[in-house]
Each structure stands twice: as structure tokens, then as C-alpha cells.
Amino acid sequence: MYGSRGAGMRASTAVLGAALLIAGCSSGGDGDNEAGAKITQQPRSSDPFWVNPDGNAARQVAAYAKSGKDSDAEQIRKIAEQPTGEWIGPENPQQEAQGFTEAADKAGRTALLVLYDIPHRDCGQYSQGGAADGDAYRAWIDGVAAGIGDRPATIVLEPDAVLHLVDGCTPEEFHEERYDLLKGAITKLKSLKNTKVYLDAGNAGWGHPDQIFQPLQWAGIAQADGFAVNVSNFYSTEDSIAYGKELSAKVGGKHFVIDTSRNGNGPYTAGAEDERWCNPPGRALGETPTTKTADPLVDAYLWVKRPGESDGTCKGGPKAGDWWPTYALKLAKASTP
Numbered sequence: 001m002y003g004s005r006g007a008g009m010r011a012s013t014a015v016l017g018a019a020l021l022i023a024g025c026s027s028g029g030d031g032d033n034e035a036g037a038k039i040t041q042q043p044r045s046s047d048p049f050w051v052n053p054d055g056n057a058a059r060q061v062a063a064y065a066k067s068g069k070d071s072d073a074e075q076i077r078k079i080a081e082q083p084t085g086e087w088i089g090p091e092n093p094q095q096e097a098q099g100f101t102e103a104a105d106k107a108g109r110t111a112l113l114v115l116y117d118i119p120h121r122d123c124g125q126y127s128q129g130g131a132a133d134g135d136a137y138r139a140w141i142d143g144v145a146a147g148i149g150d151r152p153a154t155i156v157l158e159p160d161a162v163l164h165l166v167d168g169c170t171p172e173e174f175h176e177e178r179y180d181l182l183k184g185a186i187t188k189l190k191s192l193k194n195t196k197v198y199l200d201a202g203n204a205g206w207g208h209p210d211q212i213f214q215p216l217q218w219a220g221i222a223q224a225d226g227f228a229v230n231v232s233n234f235y236s237t238e239d240s241i242a243y244g245k246e247l248s249a250k251v252g253g254k255h256f257v258i259d260t261s262r263n264g265n266g267p268y269t270a271g272a273e274d275e276r277w278c279n280p281p282g283r284a285l286g287e288t289p290t291t292k293t294a295d296p297l298v299d300a301y302l303w304v305k306r307p308g309e310s311d312g313t314c315k316g317g318p319k320a321g322d323w324w325p326t327y328a329l330k331l332a333k334a335s336t337p
Helices: 013-026 056-066 070-080 093-106 134-148 172-190 209-218 237-248 325-334
Strands: 111-115 153-157 195-200 226-229 255-259 298-302
Touching: 056 070, 056 325, 070 325, 093 111, 093 134, 093 153, 111 134, 134 172, 153 172, 153 298, 172 195, 172 209, 209 237, 226 237, 237 255, 237 298
Parallel strands: 111 153, 153 195, 195 226, 226 255, 255 298
Antiparallel strands: none
8 A cells, every 4th residue: 555565575485495405404504505506695884684595596596507598697696696575474483493504503693584474364366364363373382482592683573564453444443452462472572582673664655654663662662673674675775774863763762774675776656656666677785784884773674574575476576475587687787785
């Protein structure tokens, strides 16, 4: 409705499961990955987050290299060598959270996890779904927490969940339960020893911080480490900082993180307004993930959305979350080296 849809870009459970099997045994430290892409970790001092050596982009690098497409391989390497969010699937939350955090811990890094399973998710759009009901969601969160344990993790919690309460997308009958579920999730995750939680808070293009700050409070932002902006969207880092700082002032000075994965050329302004967020052409990779940002309130630039994975079945794309090498190449080629 406000260009905020399409946040559910996670890989399929099958892909994640395959990644876990390899990541658990091949990502300790800076060694080569078995897929042949030779993906290593970024310097811990500026980017403490874990690079999955067997993600979709890494596999694409290896495939292009094997077929002699060296130029394309080097373009996709721009994506493969950066840490991206691991979107936990609905079926095996404990196993997946354990696999990713164990692999990250062995490499001396922090896992970046995205939790996106709230009931009535995405208002029936491309990423619809989520847990069957409140009890199923609470059990899912319990599984994630058990999988993380005491290992370091940074969590982006429920993209669009609060925003869709504000913009009228989620029916009123589900509001009270959703606030309760989000507050409970934050409480559970923050009870862990080394876990940071950032609750999603929309983006610079959807509306005004005045509209969302109180709903964030009802959802438990006071107990979280902060909030996330621009998840799976394209607004510039400058605009995202301005939005985040204005919102921060309304929620007790909370810090925030920014998804810079695809904001290198800013938002798309052509075509149907209600689908400008979905696989827009002419976009580019943004600032690479780092904790060294332009403002003290910004804890990190993150690649929450995994560049190269589809926003949904629009503009020729595959279903939401599926790897789309053609689009990935365009993102990489449009970005600066």
C-alpha cells in the first residue's frame, strides 16, 4: 500500500537446509567453501557479521566460474562476499537457528537472523503466510531461542508486522494479538545472553514517524535494542538515517539499523505506485554491511534482504525468496566496485 511490501524474501527451507549442512562443517574461520567460490569472512573490526560461504550467491559464483563466465562470477562475488540475513523458515526453527549461529560462532562472527513468521503475514500479498495462530508462533519463537542459546546473534524481528497494523493492511481483529506476540518475542529473545533484537519500523517512504512510534511502543520497543528501517526496500541511506533519527527521538532515543542491500540508486519512481517495491529495474547494491556508520544512532548498515532473491512474481520474477541470477547480475553491475 505504501511501497513497503515484499519483505519476506527468504530462501526456501530446502535451500536453507542444504546451506546448513555445508555451513556447519566448512565455515570455521576464513577457509574456502566446498562449493569452490572461495568465500571468506569480512574484517571483524568493521563487519562482525557472518558470511555464509554456501549461500545462493556463493553457489552462483562457483557455477559461473565452472562454466567459464569469469566476468559474471566476479560481479556476483560482490554479493557473495558480504554477510546477508538468514531468514529462518517455518518448519525447523531450532535446527536452522542452531546451524547458522554455530557456523557463525566457529568463524568468530555474529549471525544475522531475520524472523518473519507472524500470523496473517503480508496481508495476502506475495509473501503471505506465517504461523497458523498465536500459539504456533510462540512455539516457533521458542524454537528459535533454543537454537540460538548463548551464541551471538543479531535479529531483525518481523518485517512489516507493525507497519501493517498502522497502514490498515492487517484487519483490526488481529491487532491485539499481534502486539502481544511481538512483545513476547522480544522478551523471549532478549532473555538470551548474546542476542540483539531490532524491531522492524518501516521505511522513509511509507508515511511519518508520528504514525508508528506509539504502535512500536505497544509492541515492546522499550525492551528491544532498537529498530530496523528500509528492510527489503530501496530508500537512500541518507533518507533512512533522517527517518530513523526522527523516529528514535519519539521512542526514547533507541538506536537503529538500516538495510542498505539494494539502495544504491534509491527507490524506483516509475510504473504502478503500489508495486514499485517489487523487483524494480535499475537498482544497485548499497553500502556494504558495517558497524562503522555515518551516525552514532545507527548501529549498523546491514544486508537484511538477500540481493538477488526475488520480491515476488512481478516484472518477470520468480516467487518471493527464490534466487534470480539475472536480477542479481543487474544489481551488481549497477553498483560501484
